[in-house]
Amino acid sequence: xxxxxxxxxxxxxxxxxxxxxxxxxxxxxxxxxxxxxxxxxxxxxxxxxxxxxxxxxxxxxxxxxxxxxxxxxxxxxxxxxxxxxxxxxxxxxxxxxxxxxxxxxxxxxxxxxxxxxxxxxxxxxxxxxxxxxxxxxxxxxxxxxxxxxxxxxxxxxxxxxxxxxxxxxxxxxxxxxxxxxxxxxxxxxxxxxxxxxxxxxxxxxxxxxxxxxxxxxxxxxx
Amino acid sequence: xxxxxxxxxxxxxxxxxxxxxxxxxxxxxxxxxxxxxxxxxxxxxxxxxxxxxxxxxxxxxxxxxxxxxxxxxxxxxxxxxxxxxxxxxxxxxxxxxxxxxxxxxxxxxxxxxxxxxxxxxxxxxxxxxxxxxxxxxxxxxxxxxxxxxxxxxxxxxxxxxxxxxxxxxxxxxxxxxxxxxxxxxxxxxxxxxxxxxxxxxxxxxxxxxxxxx
Numbered sequence: 001x002x003x004x005x006x007x008x009x010x011x012x013x014x015x016x017x018x019x020x021x022x023x024x025x026x027x028x029x030x031x032x033x034x035x036x037x038x039x040x041x042x043x044x045x046x047x048x049x050x051x052x053x054x055x056x057x058x059x060x061x062x063x064x065x066x067x068x069x070x071x072x073x074x075x076x077x078x079x080x081x082x083x084x085x086x087x088x089x090x091x092x093x094x095x096x097x098x099x100x101x102x103x104x105x106x107x108x109x110x111x112x113x114x115x116x117x118x119x120x121x122x123x124x125x126x127x128x129x130x131x132x133x134x135x136x137x138x139x140x141x142x143x144x145x146x147x148x149x150x151x152x153x154x155x156x157x158x159x160x161x162x163x164x165x166x167x168x169x170x171x172x173x174x175x176x177x178x179x180x181x182x183x184x185x186x187x188x189x190x191x192x193x194x195x196x197x198x199x200x201x202x203x204x205x206x207x208x209x210x211x212x213x214x215x216x217x218x219x220x221x222x
Numbered sequence: 223x224x225x226x227x228x229x230x231x232x233x234x235x236x237x238x239x240x241x242x243x244x245x246x247x248x249x250x251x252x253x254x255x256x257x258x259x260x261x262x263x264x265x266x267x268x269x270x271x272x273x274x275x276x277x278x279x280x281x282x283x284x285x286x287x288x289x290x291x292x293x294x295x296x297x298x299x300x301x302x303x304x305x306x307x308x309x310x311x312x313x314x315x316x317x318x319x320x321x322x323x324x325x326x327x328x329x330x331x332x333x334x335x336x337x338x339x340x341x342x343x344x345x346x347x348x349x350x351x352x353x354x355x356x357x358x359x360x361x362x363x364x365x366x367x368x369x370x371x372x373x374x375x376x377x378x379x380x381x382x383x384x385x386x387x388x389x390x391x392x393x394x395x396x397x398x399x400x401x402x403x404x405x406x407x408x409x410x411x412x413x414x415x416x417x418x419x420x421x422x423x424x425x426x427x428x429x430x431x432x433x434x435x
Contacts, residue, residue, distance in 0.1 A: 006233070007233055008227030011234060013227060015232075018353075018354055020414075037420060037421040038417070038420060040350070040421075105374070137250065141252060144253060148253065158364055162370075165302040165371070166286075166297065166371060168302075169302040169306075170286060170295065170385070172305070173293040176290050176291045176293055177290055181311055185311055190313075205230065208250070208251065
């Protein structure tokens with residue numbers, strides 16, 4: 001069924017990534033064959049090396065995810081006492097002080113969304129690379145929706161970065177009480193940034209491509 | 223009739239002229255093909271002008287103040303970034319500065335400039351460059367996430383000390399709504415029809431991409 005669908009790539013056309021203008025390119029797999037005449041960005045039928053780039057970013061983010069969750073992100077100090085908090089620790093302390101709704105928001109934004117993003121991108125990449133054997137259009141449509149959801153909610157993971165930033169900036173009443181940013185913070189920031197870049201480098205059109213058209217240039221005939 | 227390739231699945235299809243407030247979706251993957259915001263380009267222009275003013279207030283006024291055992295301290299958005307830098311986290315400081323100050327500022331400034339410059343088409347070539355800039359900055363401008371982060375921090379600290387919300391916090395709240403309203407009313411597709419093309423020819427529908435280079 002998909003083989004009969006008139007796609008831009010099959011017609012020798014590519015839509016510009018930025019302004020959406022449909023342009024003629026030389027060959028369905030064309031990469032580096034000129035620029036959009038309207039906005040001037042390079043044209044490509046599919047994002048160049050989309051699968052490879054997305055894998056690299058997902059793997060890098062997964063490696064940062066471990067120290068991001070194990071190391072403390074914020075330490076609250078009082079004279080004679082210091083209380084280092086990991087991300088999960090922050091959620092628990094919010095929960096025990098009584099604001100369970102805020103604890104739930106932070107749990108979703110800081111733990112569930114980054115992990116879900118990594119798993120979902122990994123799943124989409126595996127399916128695309130295996131040529132989508134279960135390629136009925138309902139499944140593909142669900143995968144496109146899954147991708148758009150990841151893309152849309154990913155930025156909310158930044159929440160904890162802002163909580164730590166403003167928590168640390170405000171609680172600077174030495175020697176009564178002062179906050180210190182922990183070593184987990186840059187790792188957590190890196191997870192958020194890397195997963196955002198990973199979602200940007202994944203080309204959802206690959207979900208709909210028949211096998212072997214799955215990735216371009218790098219393995220055009222793979 | 224406009225012919226487009228779906229951004230979600232590459233299906234070629236024709237999009238009819240849309241009525242205001244309508245969205246065209248791909249029948250195959252249900253991705254958005256085109257939208258037409260309600261109202262004229264005057265609306266995002268007014269919103270962007272308001273956002274520019276509110277942005278300055280949000281970034282200069284005190285966000286919140288803390289008082290603990292007779293000691294008081296206040297912070298601003300830049301102050302939060304500086305604190306990260308001071309404690310030895312330059313990477314995190316740069317990320318926070320970019321997402322909370324730089325990206326929203328550039329986004330608002332570019333939208334404002336683009337709309338002013340395209341009032342009388344054809345707009346010069348550099349306007350197209352700025353539209354590219356707005357598309358690049360939009361995902362990184364996240365005042366709504368920052369606001370929620372500030373509120374969570376406020377609740378956490380309220381347990382330990384007295385926290386007083388400052389005018390910067392209210393300005394940030396207004397900024398969140400204005401940026402969301404700009405994103406909903408600003409129509410890049412409309413601007414692209416008014417901008418001079420990169421290849422200098424402004425040919426009608428199909429163009430030889432290869433010829434552009």
